[in-house]
Amino acid sequence: MNEINNNLGDMPKEDFRKFGYEIIDFIADYFENMENLPVLSQNQPNDLKNALPTSAPVEGESFPQILGDVENLILPAVTHWNHPNFHGLFSTSTSSVGVFGEMLSAAFDMKAMLWRTSPASTELEPVVLDWLRQMMGLPEDFSGLIYDTASISTLHAIAMAREKLNLGIRERGMSGRTDLPLLRVYCSEQTHSSIDKAVILLGLGQNSLVKIPTNERFEMDAEKLSEAIREDNMRGYLPCCVVATVGTTSTTSVDPVDKIADICQRNNIFLHVDAAYAGSAAIVPEFQYYFKGWERADSIVTNPHKWLFTPFDLSVLYVKDLDLLKQTFSLVAEYLKVAETVTNQMDYGIQLGRRFRSLKLWFVMRYFGQEGLIARIREHCRLARLFASWVDDSENFEMMAPVPFALCCFRAKLLMTRTFISPEFQEKYYDELNEKIMNEINASGEAYLSHTKLNGKFTIRLSVGSIRVEERHLEKVWKLLKSYV
Numbered sequence: 227m228n229e230i231n232n233n234l235g236d237m238p239k240e241d242f243r244k245f246g247y248e249i250i251d252f253i254a255d256y257f258e259n260m261e262n263l264p265v266l267s268q269n270q271p272n273d274l275k276n277a278l279p280t281s282a283p284v285e286g287e288s289f290p291q292i293l294g295d296v297e298n299l300i301l302p303a304v305t306h307w308n309h310p311n312f313h314g315l316f317s318t319s320t321s322s323v324g325v326f327g328e329m330l331s332a333a334f335d336m337k338a339m340l341w342r343t344s345p346a347s348t349e350l351e352p353v354v355l356d357w358l359r360q361m362m363g364l365p366e367d368f369s370g371l372i373y374d375t376a377s378i379s380t381l382h383a384i385a386m387a388r389e390k391l392n393l394g395i396r397e398r399g400m401s402g403r404t405d406l407p408l409l410r411v412y413c414s415e416q417t418h419s420s421i422d423k424a425v426i427l428l429g430l431g432q433n434s435l436v437k438i439p440t441n442e443r444f445e446m447d448a449e450k451l452s453e454a455i456r457e458d459n460m461r462g463y464l465p466c467c468v469v470a471t472v473g474t475t476s477t478t479s480v481d482p483v484d485k486i487a488d489i490c491q492r493n494n495i496f497l498h499v500d501a502a503y504a505g506s507a508a509i510v511p512e513f514q515y516y517f518k519g520w521e522r523a524d525s526i527v528t529n530p531h532k533w534l535f536t537p538f539d540l541s542v543l544y545v546k547d548l549d550l551l552k553q554t555f556s557l558v559a560e561y562l563k564v565a566e567t568v569t570n571q572m573d574y575g576i577q578l579g580r581r582f583r584s585l586k587l588w589f590v591m592r593y594f595g596q597e598g599l600i601a602r603i604r605e606h607c608r609l610a611r612l613f614a615s616w617v618d619d620s621e622n623f624e625m626m627a628p629v630p631f632a633l634c635c636f637r638a639k640l641l642m643t644r645t646f647i648s649p650e651f652q653e654k655y656y657d658e659l660n661e662k663i664m665n666e667i668n669a670s671g672e673a674y675l676s677h678t679k680l681n682g683k684f685t686i687r688l689s690v691g692s693i694r695v696e697e698r699h700l701e702k703v704w705k706l707l708k709s710y711v
């Protein structure tokens with residue numbers, strides 16, 4: 227038996243202080259030297275698993291041993307989302323001050339369910355979210371709630387929409403009922419898969435999800451939405467919810483929210499806006515026009531963990547009718563009943579206990595201030611437009627979608643001079659070429675890019691969003707790309 231488990235209780239306080247400083251040094255070194263690490267983990271599947279013991283240590287191990295394994299085993303298995311050359315998916319990164327918020331939240335280990343178990347979380351969260359609401363230019367009638375991810379925020383929004391129909395689904399469910407019409411949810415064909423998952427989980431079924439076609443800019447065709455609702459009404463189906471997106475996942479396209487809000491208003495349909503990625507850009511005054519009409523939505527999701535330098539996870543759902551959200555989810559077991567009339571966060575969602583997430587966003591907002599956050603997002607958009615201009619000016623590359631925010635969709639396009647090559651063959655060749663370029667750059671560890679398919683064509687995506695990104699990082703990627711053509 228070693229000295230660690232000779233005693234009961236927690237780690238000795240002197241050790242906590244000593245190793246705490248070591249951990250901070252470790253994190254500081256990590257942030258400082260990150261650029262020397264490969265962006266994408268160079269591990270092969272199961273490398274880490276195979277290097278780890280198959281059962282927990284019988285006796286406690288020393289902290290230096292544990293930290294040594296973080297360095298030797300865990301770090302090589304990390305893909306560095308914080309790296310300035312992480313351009314895949316959406317480039318999302320934490321600020322170091324956000325890490326402090328996360329550390330304190332772990333130390334408090336609060337489970338925010340009742341006000342009395344967590345006054346700090348219950349009261350800080352609405353204040354921080356009201357600051358964010360004002361920064362994003364949303365009206366006062368929106369109240370915010372924090373969930374872990376946009377997928378869960380959207381699930382709560384569509385559950386509200388279903389509850390609003392007053393069909394007694396909360397009490398009687400949906401299965402075995404012949405009195406229920408088919409409920410319909412509408413989104414565009416570019417919408418994130420979290421909408422599909424929400425309708426699956428809420429028992430509406432994937433067949434209830436209508437994917438409205440988009441135009442050449444990948445924006446929902448409002449006219450087609452109107453037609454689909456009209457046809458559904460004629461068939462006796464019941465429209466439940468429309469999901470519009472500001473900043474779609476593949477291209478960051480912006481649905482015409484104002485027109486969609488008109489349609490929802492005319493037909494009395496719940497409107498949810500998915501601004502998981504782009505919502506943060508609403509704090510930049512000159513980007514406000516992309517968000518025209520979102521103030522008319524019933525609910526909006528935005529993810530500060532995507533583009534507001536807040537460590538994962540922190541997603542915000544803004545709703546107009548907080549009582550409807552409570553009506554959808556509140557259920558108070560005997561052991562949770564309290565006498566005081568206060569907000570209890572457990573009433574607003576599926577979870578009982580919630581993490582104290584607002585603390586890290588509070589840190590980020592206070593440390594950078596509104597101006598600091600605006601400047602960073604504005605710079606990311608400038609860098610993306612700069613990259614797009616390099617692509618536009620090059621004969622061997624082409625842009626595949628507009629750049630409203632900070633994502634470039636493009637592909638390499640080597641002109642084939644032989645005239646007998648069919649267009650199909652040429653497209654197949656482009657697809658293979660671009661996939662090869664992306665895979666080789668990713669394997670090199672120099673940068674991480676991801677892809678999508680637009681109009682059936684393999685398209686490389688380059689997202690600019692890291693708090694550490696500078697122009698030289700994009701120059702590096704551009705040089706790498708040009709070395710292929």
Ligand code: PLP
Nearest residue numbers: 375376377418473474475502503
């Ligand atoms: N909605 C959009 C538009 C997204 O781009 C994403 C993720 O990239 C999501 C929803 C899902 O986000 P989360 O991972 O927070 O569930």
